[in-house]
Amino acid sequence: MAVTGDETETGTSGDLTACQLHNSSSSLPQGEAEASGRSSQKHSESIAKRELRLMKNREAARECRRKKKEYVKCLENRVAVLENQNKTLIEELRALKDIYRHKVE
């Protein structure tokens, strides 16, 4: 699976949260603590956004493949029908030719 990007991202996110936990408990000035809180919130929001996007795309891909399969099956059915039709018409033509030949003779 091509999860490399995902893995690296979740990996870094894991590291970050660990760092953030450490930072919040350490003696950071209030301004910096708030700023880091905001940035960590932004970060987790963007991660959530990405996960939502991936989830939606996963389902979209599944649906897209299902539709494509159905479409191909439909085309295959159509081919079968047309082949039968062609066979029947060829038979009909042969019979008509026969009739015509007998009339001429």
Added chain:
DNA sequence: ATGCACCCGCGTCACCTGTA
């Protein structure tokens, strides 16, 4: 039993297109 080629389905990314 094992190695190999092939197929299938999946998740993800990148791109395109339609819509608000």
Added chain:
DNA sequence: TACAGGTGACGCGGGTGCAT
């Protein structure tokens, strides 16, 4: 113009048939 959804392309893992 930003955003959402559809889809082709790619790489991966698992299943299967076949030759050795």
